Amino acid sequence: MALHAKTTALPPIGNFSKQFKWWIGILLVLFAVGGYFIIERLVLGLDTTNLSSITPWGAWIAFYIFFVGLSAGSFLLSTLIFVFGMEQYERVGKMALFTAIVCMIVALTFVLMDLGRPDRFMNALIHWNVISILAWEIHFYLVYITLLVTELYIAMREDLVRLRTHDTWRGMIARWLTFKNSKITEETKKRDHRWMKILGTVGIPLAILGVHGGTGALFAVVGARGTWNSGLFPLIFVISAMVSGTALLLAIYVIKQKVTKKPIDQEMVISLGKMMVAFLFIDLLMQFYEYLVGVYGLEDGHLQSMAIQMGGPYSWSFWGVQMFLGAVVPIFLVFYKKTAKNMHAILIAAILVVIGIIGVRFNIVVPSQIPPVFEGRPFGDYYPTLNEWMVSIGIGAMGLLIFTIGDRLLPLEESVDTTELEG
Amino acid sequence: MLKQMLQTDWDRLANERLADPVNELEQSPYDTKLGLDMANDAKKVVAGSLNIEAFHKKYHSSLLGEFGNLFTQEPVKSDGSSSLKWGMVIDLQKCVGCDSCTVACKAENRTPPGISYNVVLEEEIGEFPNVAKVNLPMPCMHCDNPPCVQVCPVRATFKLDNGIVTIDNDRCIGCRYCIIACPYGARSYDFGESYEEEMLSFNDVTSPEYGIERGKREDRKTPIGTVRKCNFCLHRLERGEEPACVETCIGDARFFGNLNDPNSTVSKLANSPRAFRLKSESGAGPNVIYLK
Ligand code: SF4
Ligand code: SF4
Numbered sequence: 001m002a003l004h005a006k007t008t009a010l011p012p013i014g015n016f017s018k019q020f021k022w023w024i025g026i027l028l029v030l031f032a033v034g035g036y037f038i039i040e041r042l043v044l045g046l047d048t049t050n051l052s053s054i055t056p057w058g059a060w061i062a063f064y065i066f067f068v069g070l071s072a073g074s075f076l077l078s079t080l081i082f083v084f085g086m087e088q089y090e091r092v093g094k095m096a097l098f099t100a101i102v103c104m105i106v107a108l109t110f111v112l113m114d115l116g117r118p119d120r121f122m123n124a125l126i127h128w129n130v131i132s133i134l135a136w137e138i139h140f141y142l143v144y145i146t147l148l149v150t151e152l153y154i155a156m157r158e159d160l161v162r163l164r165t166h167d168t169w170r171g172m173i174a175r176w177l178t179f180k181n182s183k184i185t186e187e188t189k190k191r192d193h194r195w196m197k198i199l200g201t202v203g204i205p206l207a208i209l210g211v212h213g214g215t216g217a218l219f220a221v222v223g224a225r226g227t228w229n230s231g232l233f234p235l236i237f238v239i240s241a242m243v244s245g246t247a248l249l250l251a252i253y254v255i256k257q258k259v260t261k262k263p264i265d266q267e268m269v270i271s272l273g274k275m276m277v278a279f280l281f282i283d284l285l286m287q288f289y290e291y292l293v294g295v296y297g298l299e300d301g302h303l304q305s306m307a308i309q310m311g312g313p314y315s316w317s318f319w320g321v322q323m324f325l326g327a328v329v330p331i332f333l334v335f336y337k338k339t340a341k342n343m344h345a346i347l348i349a350a351i352l353v354v355i356g357i358i359g360v361r362f363n364i365v366v367p368s369q370i371p372p373v374f375e376g377r378p379f380g381d382y383y384p385t386l387n388e389w390m391v392s393i394g395i396g397a398m399g400l401l402i403f404t405i406g407d408r409l410l411p412l413e414e415s416v417d418t419t420e421l422e423g
Numbered sequence: 424m425l426k427q428m429l430q431t432d433w434d435r436l437a438n439e440r441l442a443d444p445v446n447e448l449e450q451s452p453y454d455t456k457l458g459l460d461m462a463n464d465a466k467k468v469v470a471g472s473l474n475i476e477a478f479h480k481k482y483h484s485s486l487l488g489e490f491g492n493l494f495t496q497e498p499v500k501s502d503g504s505s506s507l508k509w510g511m512v513i514d515l516q517k518c519v520g521c522d523s524c525t526v527a528c529k530a531e532n533r534t535p536p537g538i539s540y541n542v543v544l545e546e547e548i549g550e551f552p553n554v555a556k557v558n559l560p561m562p563c564m565h566c567d568n569p570p571c572v573q574v575c576p577v578r579a580t581f582k583l584d585n586g587i588v589t590i591d592n593d594r595c596i597g598c599r600y601c602i603i604a605c606p607y608g609a610r611s612y613d614f615g616e617s618y619e620e621e622m623l624s625f626n627d628v629t630s631p632e633y634g635i636e637r638g639k640r641e642d643r644k645t646p647i648g649t650v651r652k653c654n655f656c657l658h659r660l661e662r663g664e665e666p667a668c669v670e671t672c673i674g675d676a677r678f679f680g681n682l683n684d685p686n687s688t689v690s691k692l693a694n695s696p697r698a699f700r701l702k703s704e705s706g707a708g709p710n711v712i713y714l715k
Contacts, residue, residue: 043642044615044642045614045615045642045643045647045648046597046612046614046648047614047615047616051599051612052537052612053537053538053602053608053610053611053612054608056599056602056603056612057599057603114598115596115597115598116595116596116597116598116599116612116613116648116649116650117595117596117597117648117649118596120577120594120595120596120597121596123577123579123594123596124576124577124596126577127577127578127579127594128576128577128578129575129576129577129578131573132573132574132575132576132600133574134574134576134598134600135576135577138576218600221573221574222570222574222603222604223570223604223606223705223706224570224603224604224605224606224705225603369603372608373605373606373607373608374544374561374606374607374608374701374702376544376545376546376559377542377544377608
């Protein structure tokens with residue numbers, strides 16, 4: 001609840017809009033309610049979930065890979081700007097980096113919730129099993145977060161230096177974060193630019209191979225689960241990360257501009273929307289091949305889990321969420337003449353894509369663990385409990401709180417001069 | 424008079440019982456000198472002045488020459504790997520599907536509700552009137568290349584020199600990746616449930632696994648929150664007993680022994696034409712072998 005203290009202690013001046021207060025209020029309530037369930041889970045253990053030894057991974061793992069995907073996707077989008085110089089997306093650059101950081105924090109919180117012994121999480125660093133993908137992932141995540149924070153800092157440095165003189169909360173944060181003698185000269189500009197490029201370039205393989213491809217590999221290497229066990233699987237992870245990352249930033253940008261009543265860069269939004277759908281097409285194509293090869297493989301366990309995914313009790317999630325809401329509707333909205341230029345329509349498309357990817361993550365994790373690994377053992381039966389949902393909501397609210405507060409206190413937009421503490 | 428006997432006198436008296444080594448060895452068809460030398464060096468090994476590897480190195484080739492095929496003992500390897508590999512053979516023709524093994528296992532390891540290190544899968548095959556009932560008892564397979572060991576991020580699960588795959592419940596973080604990876608469904612997560620209501624004092628003993636005394640079973644106390652599985656009753660093996668399921672089996676369907684010793688019962692059975700392994704295509708290399 002340290003976050004709470006911080007927000008309420010913000011400027012005594014009433015420069016918060018009503019909307020903003022409601023927003024923070026709702027998030028705090030959700031976080032508090034979620035917190036109750038988090039404590040319940042920590043006290044009673046995983047007995048509060050519907051997990052079992054047949055279906056040992058559930059909603060929290062699905063959310064974990066969802067948020068790692070969002071993070072990797074947002075980061076890769078930021079590299080388009082900082083490494084490949086696509087200036088047309090400049091407006092979302094720093095926001096993308098910050099989103100990537102918050103998503104990683106959320107993802108790791110989900111992992112922590114899922115561990116049977118969260119108190120021993122440090123073991124993953126102390127006793128590194130070099131042949132375990134999961135062990136590699138944890139190390140990659142930490143390096144990745146460090147890189148993100150450094151990159152974001154450099155990206156904000158100039159704005160922070162400029163903010164030093166402001167007599168606001170933002171100015172104070174800026175004074176904390178920069179040195180007295182920090183300055184902006186042609187030289188530092190060049191230096192910052194070079195470092196952004198270097199970090200971005202190092203980050204690309206890190207995000208693709210290490211962070212999200214690796215998260216996919218974590219599943220793909222498991223020979224016992226046919227549906228995961230393919231070389232295409234990590235690539236699907238990376239592509240769907242790009243889909244969700246682009247969609248999320250698009251949504252954040254449009255919503256923010258609307259709330260703060262600032263003009264929307266229509267061209268950029270339309271082009272981002274097209275990019276999102278392009279990624280979505282590649283994603284669908286890969287999934288199609290994945291299923292095609294699976295069907296022709298005629299392997300029992302594999303066919304069974306596909307049948308459960310598409311025709312079993314979770315088929316609504318596959319057809320309804322992943323395919324209809326997450327693919328058909330957004331593609332239609334982005335291409336249909338009457339909606340293609342409508343900001344609201346594109347916003348809805350982006351939100352639907354993000355929701356669709358949540359469906360994708362669940363459809364990856366859950367149905368594959370329903371048929372038993374060994375014929376004759378019982379089938380699994382998993383549906384998240386109230387506790388699992390509420391913990392997830394609580395962690396989600398925590399992420400949004402961190403995001404909102406960070407957005408208030410840090411110069412995440414393209415230039416400070418135009419974004420001085422808006423109402 | 425008795426008091427005047429010295430230590431050496433007693434020893435001489437005792438030695439009178441011993442046969443003359445040369446005489447004795449002459450009677451056997453094998454080399455007398457080799458026998459005497461080995462006996463001398465064996466004494467040195469016992470006294471600690473000669474190490475066992477050097478002993479084996481010295482005699483291995485002469486023993487092979489002398490005994491040929493009859494000599495089966497592997498030399499001790501200097502890298503510390505042992506010639507012991509525990510394995511189990513289950514004769515499905517003898518198994519009657521009584522589930523005694525499961526019960527014995529639960530009693531021995533005091534596993535909580537929802538966890539059974541051993542299960543007996545049952546299935547009816549064929550069509551009436553030609554039907555048969557198949558029983559498949561399954562403990563952990565103690566694989567040669569255990570997928571569970573590959574994936575564990577903290578090396579909490581590992582293979583011992585004697586072939587047994589164990590779990591360090593004090594290190595396990597409960598991520599359950601190993602359950603996901605095991606192709607046989609041999610692993611279970613301890614959710615902390617208890618029989619205390621049906622069975623008074625169930626909670627008094629946590630888990631006797633690996634011979635560790637952990638005291639009362641309580642919330643959040645190891646092994647609750649970690650993963651558990653069959654360990655071939657390592658604690659029983661250490662005191663020279665067979666695993667509980669093997670000892671209990673009413674049809675004498677289970678055999679236990681050293682798969683690296685070609686003369687052991689399990690090795691011989693494992694080489695019989697009836698022998699097969701579950702999911703042998705998976706590459707895990709199970710060390711529980713079935714006879715059909
Ligand atoms: S059967 Fe499963 S738990 Fe046992 S060693 Fe093999 S992979 Fe590990
Ligand atoms: S649950 Fe424990 S033993 Fe299994 S992989 Fe995780 S840390 Fe290793």
